[in-house]
Amino acid sequence: MHVWSVANQKGGVGKTTTVVTVAGLLAEVGYRVLLVDLDPHGSLTSYFGYDPDELEHSVYDLFATKHKINREGVERLLLKSSHDRIDLIPASTAMATLERKAIGEEGMGLQVAKALAQVRDSYDYVLIDSPPVLGVLMVNALAACQHLLVPVQTEFLALKGLERMVRTISMINRARSKSKKLSFTIIPTFYDRRTQASVSSLRELHNKYPNEISNAVIPVDTKFRNASIRGLVPSVMDSSSRGVHSYARLLRSLLERQKQEVL
Template sequence: MLVWAVASQKGGVGKTTTVATLAGWLQKEKLRVLVVDTDPHASLTSYLGYEDERSEQFNLFDLYAMKDLSREGVLNCITHTAHEGLDLIAASMTLATIDRHLSGRQGVGRILARSLKLIEDCYDVVLIDCPPVLGALMVNALVASTTIIVPTQTEFLALKGLEGMVRTFTVMQRANQSVHFEYLIVPTMYDRRTKASVQSLSYLKTHYRDHIWQESIPVDVSFRESSAKRLPLPLMDETRQGAVSYHRLLKYIVEFELERHPQRVGSKLLEMLERLQYMPDQI
């Protein structure tokens, strides 16, 4: 099972969109995918058509509140969505209080990692949407992941956010020798007609050469339409430019994982890669 945390200390860079779109593609490719919404704003939860106020279902807060983690307890926090194979651990507003709730508890940064380990036979890929603040929720997501995806808007203000995130990885690794982060920067909302976009993409490629996806996600208004319809873009219309770009990204990340964590790449993902080798790109 692969686990991808989608993280950035900056808001509005495309984290939730990245989780929803990659998850939509994985569902279309008939893989078993779990998305975990760790942002108290619950944007991903509502993107998938679930509102926390009306839900009776257990959610991520209940998972963190569990005294003794158990497989059954974790499975109880999962909501099956309308799309077969695409499951959700929903966020709730109460998550905003989690730092206070967890303080003093032992192994507080590994709760999510341990929970996912208990259900690792159930999914091919887990995607974790992070809040833009460095707290217990983000730390848990980072520690649980095999690769961290860092969406970065191609504009200069966002580059600052990226520097902060990379510094966080270094600091956390120094503080705890047992963690090692692999991260992949994904340039988002790229508009080749604007100078700011072109310049910041070229800056990213020079300064983060070994950690960046060499392509980019274009600006595409379809994402707005897709979130208004509560439907990940590949499930709304897979031919839109934005969807096509995320499909290329998906293929790249699985290949990236195959090089770094081959034992974590399940047979269904390998079959998907093989299928995609023979399929011409849709552009």
């Protein structure tokens, strides 16, 4: 089971869209995929038609429980998505209170990793959507994954948010052993080659992060929004769209790299 987290300490950069689109493409080639919504806003949860205000069970349970996390407890959280090879562990709005509660509590940074270990045999890939704030939920997302995807909007000031994220990754890596350092891929999003802001920020990303930047650049594509309104993964809604093509290219390069190292 491979676990990839999608994170950036900036909102609205395409995190949830990246999770849903990559998941759809993995499912299409036959992989069993689990999505985990660690954002208290619950956009990923809402995407598949669930209301984060009304769910009885969610990621919150992993933090609230005094008992040890077991398989039964994790299976209770699983919901179906609109795709039969994709399941979801949803977010609930109660998770917003976790940032305050869990701070300073021993071991709270590994709750999600422990939960995923319980369902290791049921899925090929896990994709984790994380909130744009550095707190216990993001720490869980970073601790549970082997590889991190960082969508970055190609616009002025894009690098500012990214620098914060890169500092967070370095902090996490100081605590990890040499063989388990967290690697990351920067995904330029909302690219519009007609605008100077897109062109120059992409160039800047290449200059500053030549080894981490993905060759696949995600263009502005209104079909992502249309797919989200219908609750479908973008590749099911329209497999020929430019945006889906770009994510497919990204995925091919990730799978290629995975052959050489553990992602």
